[in-house]
Structure formats: C-alpha cells, structure tokens
Amino acid sequence: MGKYFGTDGFRGEANVTLTVEDAFKVGRFLGWYYGQRKKGDVCRIVIGKDTRRSSYMFEYSLVAGLTASGADAYLLHVTTTPSVSYVVRTEDFDCGIMISASHNPYYDNGIKVINGNGEKLEESVIVEIEKYLDGETPEIPLAKRDKIGRTVDFAAGRNRYIGYLISIATRSFKNKKVALDCANGSASAIAKNVFDALGAETHVISNSPDGLNINTKCGSTHIEVLQEFVKEIGADVGFAYDGDADRCIAVDENGNVVDGDVIMFVCGKYMKEQGALKNNKVVTTIMSNFGLYKALDREGIGYEKTAVGDKYVYENMVTYGNCLGGEQSGHIIFSKHATTGDGILTSLKVMEVMLEKKESLAKLASEIEIYPQVLKNVRVKDKAAAQDDAVVKAEVSRVTEALGDSGRILLRQSGTEPVVRVMVEAADLETCEKHVDQVIEVMKQQGHIL
Structure with missing residues (x-):
C-alpha cells in the first residue's frame, strides 16, 4: 500500500484527508501520464x-485536472464501480476513475483508478502519482490551445453495461419476488432496471439517494434492514449492495443472511457440477470462515488464500487461471464476466443457481455450516506498531494455542482506516468474545488504543 492509496484507492474524509486539490493533481497526473503513452493521440479517460x-465536487476537480493536461474526460455520471471497469475494457479507454468511498459514511469519499484492462491500477503507477502529490517530481506542463481536453457526456456507456448484465442471465426471473437494498448508492441507478428487464417482481428499498444517506442504516453493512423487508413482503430472495455496488450480501426467503463465503460455496459447487470451475478451485482471503473450507473439502473443491482485498483475489485468479473468488464481505469476482467484484452480477449468478437447480437459497445455503465469528475494529495510534508489538503477539500465540484445531485468531490492519481488526472464530460466540477481548485488553495496556 502507498502513502495515500490503500487497497481500494485514495480514500478519506472529503476536504480533510482527500481534498479537491488532491483530486485535481490526480487528474493532472493521469491526463499527462496516459497522454504521453498515446504519442500524439488524445488520451481518453472515463469517470x-x-x-x-x-x-460532484471531486468529479469537477478531476475533470479540470484531466483536461488541463490534455485528456478528454468521459462522464458516466452516477454508476457502479464495476460498470466503470466494464466500460474501460470494452470501449478502449486509457483508464477509468471511480469516485466513491464504497461502504464508508457519506462524508468520506475516494478515488479509485482502473487501468486500460479494467483492473485496479498497477502499484508502479500509484507510486508515481504519490510522488507527484508530494511535489517530488517536476511540474507537469499545461495543455494549450487545441491540445486542451474536453468533457463528453457518456451516459450511453452505463446503459451498455446494463444491457451486458441482462445478457448474462440464463433464464427469465418471471414469478420470482426479489427484494433489493440499493444502499442509497450507485445501485439505485442500475439494479432495479436489470431485474425488471429479466421479469422479476422487483421490490426496492434505500434507492432514494440525497447525497447524505448513502450506506446510512441500509445496504450490505446494515443487512438487518433487508432481512426484515424480505420477511415482510414474502420475497423469494433479497440482495443488498454497498455504496458503489461492488459488494453483494444475500438474504434467503426466511430472512437469513447469506454472506460472501456462502455465496462462493453455492456458486462454486454449482460451477463444479457444470464443469465450469477452472482448476477446481475457489480463491478466498484469510478472512474467510472455517466453515467454507470444511464445506469445500467435503465437495472436493480446492481453494487458495490471499491477503484481504479483492485486488489480491483478482491477482491470484489472473496468475493461476482461477475463475471464482471473493471475500466474506461480498466482493465476488466471476472472471468470465468481470475483472472486479460486481454486486449486481453476483446477485444474477445466485439467481442462476436457484433457477437452474430449482432450489431455494435457504436449501442451497444449508449445505455449509458457518462457524461463529467475532470481529472488532480497534482504533489505534499506529497500526503497524500495535500489530507488531511483542506483548500483543505473545497474547495472540496464547489464544492460538487455546483454540487448537477448533478455531483461529487473526489480527490485520485496515487498508483504509487507522484500525487493527481482531477476529476470532470458535465453536461458540462466548469463546470468540472472550479471546477477542483478551487481545484488545493487552493492546490497551500497551498504550496502542486511541
């Protein structure tokens, strides 16, 4: 991770950690960098x-920077992160930019940069952007006269993405009652259109964004709202997205949560049955639940474990040719169709399994038993110092020994916040809570907690 760019872009509180000046300079650099590679042709960047x-503020600032460096900026307007990735790779753009802080509260925002292949930007380019932000590189020349860039309305690109999603479905959704929670975010502009076009009886909540209510008591991080809604209307299934719709958490017909681990199991087993699971492997992260691995073992499906972040999941998939991977949080990648996590695509793939196997989501999910898990986010003065403290590490070792083969403990630094996550899986919640609190208490005694 870089100084400004974490695992999911440059993110922070708007005009505090991430300012309009930062956005302008990112635009200036990207317009210049990709313009140099065009060797005389106009650089095209989609936002x-x-x-x-x-x-809106960051969009205008990025556009000013891009056009001042001679690039043409194409505006998709309100859309999802995976739609930007799709448009970049299918419409021959030099790169794409998504303005979003994903599941964070409304006052945060972020800049995600996507390369010409529709993948997250290479670390080598991020290093160069950060040098420019810190004034460590020569000033970039301003474009002049006819070399100044222009802005192009490109809502048509978003519409083509909607058409692409619809084309992926294998069957009509007719006679299926589907509940969607759009988190008052990006999915509000797309998800209902897709499900309606496929014939579903679509019921939507949290699809009235006002600029301040994104992720507020709704979406994949507040799944209890969708759980109640599914039960209230008697839906066959529900899907909740996060702010930029690259995540999806499902809810079965009984109101039970079906998280990313369960989705990977359900889809992975189905894909194996169809002969479509390349290498017979699912790519997970170190945060995936014990229960997922036990269920995959039972089905004779292999797995990989990566660092947390769909970026690392995708890197593994590309390197080894795996076709399904993701995170417990709902970032699921189907590499046949996408290069990033895509919440709406994930919901379509879950629908495919339900329809093709003629089984409810509850039945499909009943074949995996998820271990109780407690995860607590601890705000600390220094993430590395807290995690590497010898006394803290000794306490983690004691917990590991106490759990034996019946559970595990994991400490990891957040990629976007001053937080260390302490997670324990065990046979019961009481044991999980006890061991998590043990470690947090030691961190507190060592003076790491804010």
Whole structure:
C-alpha cells in the first residue's frame, strides 16, 4: 500500500484527508501520464461516481485536472464501480476513475483508478502519482490551445453495461419476488432496471439517494434492514449492495443472511457440477470462515488464500487461471464476466443457481455450516506498531494455542482506516468474545488504543 492509496484507492474524509486539490493533481497526473503513452493521440479517460454530495465536487476537480493536461474526460455520471471497469475494457479507454468511498459514511469519499484492462491500477503507477502529490517530481506542463481536453457526456456507456448484465442471465426471473437494498448508492441507478428487464417482481428499498444517506442504516453493512423487508413482503430472495455496488450480501426467503463465503460455496459447487470451475478451485482471503473450507473439502473443491482485498483475489485468479473468488464481505469476482467484484452480477449468478437447480437459497445455503465469528475494529495510534508489538503477539500465540484445531485468531490492519481488526472464530460466540477481548485488553495496556 502507498502513502495515500490503500487497497481500494485514495480514500478519506472529503476536504480533510482527500481534498479537491488532491483530486485535481490526480487528474493532472493521469491526463499527462496516459497522454504521453498515446504519442500524439488524445488520451481518453472515463469517470463514474456514487451518490455522495462530495462526488460532484471531486468529479469537477478531476475533470479540470484531466483536461488541463490534455485528456478528454468521459462522464458516466452516477454508476457502479464495476460498470466503470466494464466500460474501460470494452470501449478502449486509457483508464477509468471511480469516485466513491464504497461502504464508508457519506462524508468520506475516494478515488479509485482502473487501468486500460479494467483492473485496479498497477502499484508502479500509484507510486508515481504519490510522488507527484508530494511535489517530488517536476511540474507537469499545461495543455494549450487545441491540445486542451474536453468533457463528453457518456451516459450511453452505463446503459451498455446494463444491457451486458441482462445478457448474462440464463433464464427469465418471471414469478420470482426479489427484494433489493440499493444502499442509497450507485445501485439505485442500475439494479432495479436489470431485474425488471429479466421479469422479476422487483421490490426496492434505500434507492432514494440525497447525497447524505448513502450506506446510512441500509445496504450490505446494515443487512438487518433487508432481512426484515424480505420477511415482510414474502420475497423469494433479497440482495443488498454497498455504496458503489461492488459488494453483494444475500438474504434467503426466511430472512437469513447469506454472506460472501456462502455465496462462493453455492456458486462454486454449482460451477463444479457444470464443469465450469477452472482448476477446481475457489480463491478466498484469510478472512474467510472455517466453515467454507470444511464445506469445500467435503465437495472436493480446492481453494487458495490471499491477503484481504479483492485486488489480491483478482491477482491470484489472473496468475493461476482461477475463475471464482471473493471475500466474506461480498466482493465476488466471476472472471468470465468481470475483472472486479460486481454486486449486481453476483446477485444474477445466485439467481442462476436457484433457477437452474430449482432450489431455494435457504436449501442451497444449508449445505455449509458457518462457524461463529467475532470481529472488532480497534482504533489505534499506529497500526503497524500495535500489530507488531511483542506483548500483543505473545497474547495472540496464547489464544492460538487455546483454540487448537477448533478455531483461529487473526489480527490485520485496515487498508483504509487507522484500525487493527481482531477476529476470532470458535465453536461458540462466548469463546470468540472472550479471546477477542483478551487481545484488545493487552493492546490497551500497551498504550496502542486511541
């Protein structure tokens, strides 16, 4: 990770950690960098944004930077992160930018940069952007006269993405009652259109964004709202997205949560049955649940474990040719169709399994038993110092020994916040809570907690 760019872009509170000046300079650099590679041709960069009030501010600032460096900026307007990735790789753009802080509160925002292949930007380019932000490189020349860039309305690109999603479905959704929670975010502009076009009886909540309500008591991080809604209307299934719709958490017909681990199991087993699971492997992260691995072992499906972040999941998939991977949080990648996590695509693939196997999501999910898990986010003065403290590490070792083969403990630094995550899986919640609190208490005694 870089100084400014974490695992999911440059993210922070708008005009505090991430300012309009930062966005302008990112635009200046990207317009210049990709323009140099065009060798005389005009650089084309596409921009999408979520529904935060500050997204408009950052959009205009990025556009000013890009055009000042001679690039043409194409605006998708409010759209999802995976739609930007799709448009970049299918419409021959030099790169894409998504303005979003994903599942964070409305006052945060972020800049995600996507390369010409529709993948997250290479670390080598991120290093160069950060040097420019810190004034460590020569000033970039301003474009002049006919070399100044222009802005192009490109809502048509978003519409083509909607058509692409619809084309992926294998069957009509007719006679299926589907509930969607759009998190008052990017999915509000797309998800209902897709499900309606496929014939579903679509019921939507949290699809009235006002700039301040994105992710507020809704979406994949507040799944209890969708759980109640599914039960209230008697839906066959529900899907909740996050702010930029690259995540999906499902809810079965009984109101039970079906998270990313369960989705990977359900889809992975189905894909194996169809002969479509390349290498007979699912790519997970170190945060995936014990229960997922036990269920995959039972089905004779292999797995990989990566660092947390769909970026690392995708890197593994590309390197080894795996076709399904993701995170417990709902970032699921189907590499046949996408290069990033795509919440709406994930919901379509879950629908495919349900329809093709003629089984409810509850039945499909009943074949995996998820271990109780407690995860607590601890705000600390220094993430590395807290995690590497010898006394803290000794306490983690004691917990590991106490759990034996019946559970595990994991400490990891957040890629976007001053937080260390402490997670324990065990046979019961009481044991999980006890061991998590043990470690947090030691961190507190060592003076790491804010």
